[in-house]
Amino acid sequence: MFTNAGTSSFTTFLSRVAPEMLPGRRPLPPGMAADLAPHATTIVAIAAAEGVVMAGDRRATMGNLIAQRDIEKVHPADAYSLVGIAGTAGIGIELMRLFQVELEHYEKIEGAMLSLDGKANRLASMIRGNLGAAMQGLAVVPLFAGFDLAAADPARAGRIFSFDVTGGPYEETGYDAIGSGSLFAKSALKKRFRAGLSVEDATRLAVEALYDAADDDTATGGPDLTRRIYPVVMTATAEGTYRLTDAETATIAEGVVAGRMENPGG
Amino acid sequence: MAMQFYASPEQIMRDRSELARKGIARGRSAVVLSYSGGVLFVAENLSSALHKVSEIYDRIGFAAVGRYNEFENLRRAGVRMADLNGLSYDRRDVTGRALANAFAQTLGAIFTEQSKPFEVEICVAEVGATAAEDELYRLTYDGSVNDEPGRMAMGGQAEAITGVLKSNHRPDMSLGEAAKVAVQALSSVGGEGGAARTIAANQLEVAVLDRQRVGRTFRRITGAALTALLDGKAAPPASDLPDTPSVPTGEAGKPTSSAGSADLEDRPGQADS
Numbered sequence: 001m002f003t004n005a006g007t008s009s010f011t012t013f014l015s016r017v018a019p020e021m022l023p024g025r026r027p028l029p030p031g032m033a034a035d036l037a038p039h040a041t042t043i044v045a046i047a048a049a050e051g052v053v054m055a056g057d058r059r060a061t062m063g064n065l066i067a068q069r070d071i072e073k074v075h076p077a078d079a080y081s082l083v084g085i086a087g088t089a090g091i092g093i094e095l096m097r098l099f100q101v102e103l104e105h106y107e108k109i110e111g112a113m114l115s116l117d118g119k120a121n122r123l124a125s126m127i128r129g130n131l132g133a134a135m136q137g138l139a140v141v142p143l144f145a146g147f148d149l150a151a152a153d154p155a156r157a158g159r160i161f162s163f164d165v166t167g168g169p170y171e172e173t174g175y176d177a178i179g180s181g182s183l184f185a186k187s188a189l190k191k192r193f194r195a196g197l198s199v200e201d202a203t204r205l206a207v208e209a210l211y212d213a214a215d216d217d218t219a220t221g222g223p224d225l226t227r228r229i230y231p232v233v234m235t236a237t238a239e240g241t242y243r244l245t246d247a248e249t250a251t252i253a254e255g256v257v258a259g260r261m262e263n264p265g266g
Numbered sequence: 267m268a269m270q271f272y273a274s275p276e277q278i279m280r281d282r283s284e285l286a287r288k289g290i291a292r293g294r295s296a297v298v299l300s301y302s303g304g305v306l307f308v309a310e311n312l313s314s315a316l317h318k319v320s321e322i323y324d325r326i327g328f329a330a331v332g333r334y335n336e337f338e339n340l341r342r343a344g345v346r347m348a349d350l351n352g353l354s355y356d357r358r359d360v361t362g363r364a365l366a367n368a369f370a371q372t373l374g375a376i377f378t379e380q381s382k383p384f385e386v387e388i389c390v391a392e393v394g395a396t397a398a399e400d401e402l403y404r405l406t407y408d409g410s411v412n413d414e415p416g417r418m419a420m421g422g423q424a425e426a427i428t429g430v431l432k433s434n435h436r437p438d439m440s441l442g443e444a445a446k447v448a449v450q451a452l453s454s455v456g457g458e459g460g461a462a463r464t465i466a467a468n469q470l471e472v473a474v475l476d477r478q479r480v481g482r483t484f485r486r487i488t489g490a491a492l493t494a495l496l497d498g499k500a501a502p503p504a505s506d507l508p509d510t511p512s513v514p515t516g517e518a519g520k521p522t523s524s525a526g527s528a529d530l531e532d533r534p535g536q537a538d539s
Contacts, residue, residue, distance in 0.1 A: 013350075021354070101353050105349045111315075
């Protein structure tokens with residue numbers, strides 16, 4: 001089964017040899033399953049002058065309970081792109097791992113990386129495959145952002161793609177957010193986003209937006225100063241992807257909280 | 267009714283071996299050796315697009331000589347198997363030994379069952395924490411597998427090349443020294459009247475599995491970096507991939523969960539020795 005000349009796509013290969021490993025290929029019993037598993041919440045992404053910034057809060061919820069305080073929802077998809085997940089956490093993490101392998105696999109088989117649009121389309125088709133489960137309440141909606149190595153204008157190399165449960169993808173201009181707190185995060189970003197932000201400013205803005213989301217949405221967690229749990233912030237620039245260290249995010253988050261001590265509205 | 271000529275099994279196997287050996291001996295050679303910073307692959311290859319050396323997984327590389335379509339088929343199979351196992355279990359559970367076994371089974375089955383054996387010889391190399399822990403597996407056309415002691419040569423006149431490697435190679439060499447030994451070994455054969463010759467940098471395909479990295483350790487050394495390395499000047503482990511996507515790593519020893527790689531050093535992309 002491995003030696004068939006076949007395809008460069010890992011998911012296509014899986015659908016032939018091990019379809020049970022694809023989240024969308026499992027038979028589900030009828031009925032709603034929405035309250036069965038933890039839900040991951042808010043992710044924001046902001047295009048900056050040198051690339052793109054993505055940040056996610058750390059909370060996963062199950063109904064009125066906090067299922068996990070320190071879940072990580074923002075991950076590198078490959079060397080130049082980031083993926084954040086909202087929705088059913090288990091399926092989201094599985095989908096994200098599968099997407100990472102998909103990109104790496106293509107790169108190894110073909111000896112070249114997929115284009116950024118190619119990556120977004122690939123992710124869209126994987127989301128589409130999960131539509132049946134989504135209709136039973138196990139929806140996963142990712143946010144995808146990356147540095148486009150083929151961009152003509154370096155200032156526009158940071159690009160953001162959003163998706164819906166039927167696939168997508170939709171390219172977003174400037175910023176976007178997904179998850180339960182996205183309404184509030186986007187409202188905050190709408191007023192504060194400016195084109196051509198530096199990565200540092202965009203990082204701070206992302207943490208501010210997550211604070212605003214946590215302020216009004218119970219399913220989004222704010223910076224947890226007592227347990228020292230801060231949002232996950234990652235950047236994708238010409239140098240590749242980078243995850244801010246805990247110390248770096250702590251400094252930013254503490255700055256944001258200190259600002260809100262004086263002006264709770266930000 | 268036509269009668270089929272009888273050929274003894276010994277004769278059939280001998281004929282197939284001879285066919286495979288001849289095919290392999292016609293091609294240009296490749297060497298693989300451990301050095302202090304990892305595992306070095308050097309292959310003589312006129313094409314810069316059709317690779318003889320490539321990445322299989324985080325710490326596993328692949329080198330082959332012989333017919334391109336045949337070893338490319340095996341390489342793809344290896345990448346698929348590694349990615350499937352890495353996804354089902356964990357990235358640390360993908361090992362060179364398992365891959366070498368799978369290749370051996372495939373090659374062995376093809377040798378006995380099909381009318382024409384694969385005319386290939388391949389090396390599966392896994393970089394370890396120290397040079398002593400590096401694993402080099404040699405797989406031949408008939409599916410036999412050998413664990414090589416830190417260095418190996420494949421292809422035409424492999425024995426002569428191995429002889430030169432054996433007398434010059436030490437596992438504690440730097441990258442620059444190791445590259446020099448590899449090129450010296452490759453160029454020791456094939457000249458006028460069996461004499462040594464010189465091989466230009468653009469006829470060499472060079473890659474390393476970098477011991478210091480976590481995540482994906484495979485890096486190609488091409489262009490100016492390769493020329494500098496062979497001239498014995500600065501020896502940066504540069505690559506054709508834009509350098510070093512840094513990826514979060516909980517601790518240095520733990521492989522990353524992602525498709526990137528990160529240096530153990532603070533500053534990504536810095537030269538090592």
